[in-house]
Amino acid sequence: xxxxxxxxxxxxxxxxxxxxxxxxxxxxxxxxxxxxxxxxxxxxxxxxxxxxxxxxxxxxxxxxxxxxxxxxx
Numbered sequence: 001x002x003x004x005x006x007x008x009x010x011x012x013x014x015x016x017x018x019x020x021x022x023x024x025x026x027x028x029x030x031x032x033x034x035x036x037x038x039x040x041x042x043x044x045x046x047x048x049x050x051x052x053x054x055x056x057x058x059x060x061x062x063x064x065x066x067x068x069x070x071x072x073x
Contacts, residue, residue: 001052019044
């Protein structure tokens with residue numbers, strides 16, 4: 001299955017330069033950056049934001065102790 005990764009926002013360009021070893025478009029290249037990509041990385045600090053089962057990292061951290069989501073204003 002697929003997943004969506006999150007990483008450190010500020011140094012993203014440097015991480016891309018230093019850690020991405022191969023990039024390949026798998027499907028729908030006509031969509032540009034919205035296409036399906038295979039990206040090989042090495043020593044890339046990241047965490048899974050959304051996994052192939054629909055679990056959402058930000059949803060989990062916004063539900064303290066498994067309760068009701070926190071509303072931010």
